[in-house]
Amino acid sequence: MTPSPEYRHGLTFINGLSHVYHCNHYNAHLQMSVLLGEGVEEGFDPRTLLKTAAADLTAWLRRRGNGNRELLAEFTYCGFGTFKQTGPQLITTPNSHYAQSTYAHGRPEKGCYFNAGFLQGLARRNVTETACRHEGAEIDTFEVGAALPEPAEPFIGDPALSTPPPRFEFDGCDVAVSPVDEDKIVSTVATLPLYGKPAAAQGDGLIPAFGVVLANHYADYYNRISYETYSRMVAAGVPREMAREAFVQCGHVCAFNTFGGIMESPEWYGLVQPMCNSVEDWVHGMVAVINVLGWGTWRVEKLVPGHELVIRIYNSYEGVGYRRLYPQADEKQLSFLALGAVRGLAHLFWKIDIRERPGLDENFYFSVFNSPEGYWQVEQTHAIAAGDDYDRIVTTR
Incomplete structure (x- = not known):
């Protein structure tokens, strides 16, 4: 089935x-x-x-x-x-x-x-x-x-989901309306065959796409292994910033490989790139694609090319997942994937220029994309895990 x-x-x-x-x-x-x-x-x-x-x-x-x-x-x-x-x-x-x-x-x-x-x-x-x-x-x-004995139930709750606001129509948003058609992008990308096929259907159970191999993974798995390890590191005396960065860097790697691969793909150039007149439009186009990945609903709150990018995330899988596993947090910078991914998104446009299709490989990641020169700062100011209505990620240079 x-x-x-x-x-x-x-x-x-x-x-x-x-x-x-x-x-x-x-x-x-x-x-x-x-x-x-x-x-x-x-x-x-x-x-x-x-x-x-x-x-x-x-x-x-x-x-x-x-x-x-x-x-x-x-x-x-x-x-x-x-x-x-x-x-x-x-x-x-x-x-x-x-x-x-x-x-x-x-x-x-x-x-x-x-x-x-x-x-x-x-x-x-x-x-x-x-x-x-x-x-x-x-x-x-x-x-x-x-x-083995039957394990106990791993979850303490199932938080209610919010209804995300429309693009550009929420308090604090100062971004000009873009010609990028998010609804068209979402509906089109959602039809791509991003699932593994069994051997009976001449498949191998893998999802090769955009130059990487995808998995439609369990959010609860990611959240549990990340937060259990992070909390033990902090309890053992590892500085929060150091422990956090170990997981934020995973999101940075993801942005380089997945976002970068998407924006170098034929599908991008066939569907999204024709809608884009500026680098700002490319940002909106990539955010539209992200909204098909199950990460929550991303909204661009502020965009100053080369200087600042602010993203709100409604129903972020990290924030919702944290509250499913744990009581309300007393710290906000807990959406590790989002922190790294938003920084990585800025790096794709203003540390390198993905529009020039530079070609992405491991050597380029370490020598250019992840080099200290031109590195953006990133901070989470709002967190569902801490009781806020949304996650808010700010990255600046």
Whole structure:
């Protein structure tokens, strides 16, 4: 059975859970950032967190009537790849999203924790990755072990969603109306086949698009692994700014690879670029595309080319997700992905000029895009996590 996404106020739901598109580079960099939490607190194992966060979501879905067949179909539809039973207790992933990219702060290591956790939630047994492409294996292999107890419910609430205001029609907005047709962009991009196809349909369960490999991932997974690690880092004495930046940088990587890839793609030049007369229009066009990704509803509040960009986000998946997992926060700078992505959006236009189609690769990222020269500052002034009506991100140079 093919999952049926439901779209509400900037978020995408599948089987009751919020899903967001992210690329293989973001997922690999985020996983590396979580692993930085190793050793900050006695008894905290980030590798276990990466697995159990996935297992708990699978168990949550299973307890609501989804069988293994439906959940395996969802795994493939969301672009994570495919599983294959190769022995009584052995499972492989012939095609795997998490095998597409790796970021390592040390030597490469096994990296398909999400896949192992997803299987663990299905089987209700411990699942261990025994071979990984990132360590040179030909295929990722998982061994099913001892039975595990049923996990507790991972969530404390389900916050209500707000109705986002129309573009340019909210207090504080001082941006001139743009000729970019957001409704047309949203409706067109929403029809693209951004889902994984099973082998029965001549597919490999992956979503190659815009020069990256996407996954329609679980927002709750991202939020749990990020905030659990961040909170332990801070509790252990790591300065908040340093701990935060480890996760903000993931959004910066995402902007470079995903936003940049989109704006260099034939689809962009066929649909969006003809609407654009200025760099401001390119910003509005990219924000319109972002509003198809399940990240919430983005609105441009202020835009001074080369100097300042202010973005409001209604129903941000990070803010809504934080309140689903935790009580109201006493700090505001918690939408790590959005902080990095808004800074990255500014860098794409005014640190480099994506309109010149410079060609994006890892060397260009480190030597130019992420170099200290011309780096923009970014701050979050409003946060759904802290009780505000929206997230507000300000980036300046």
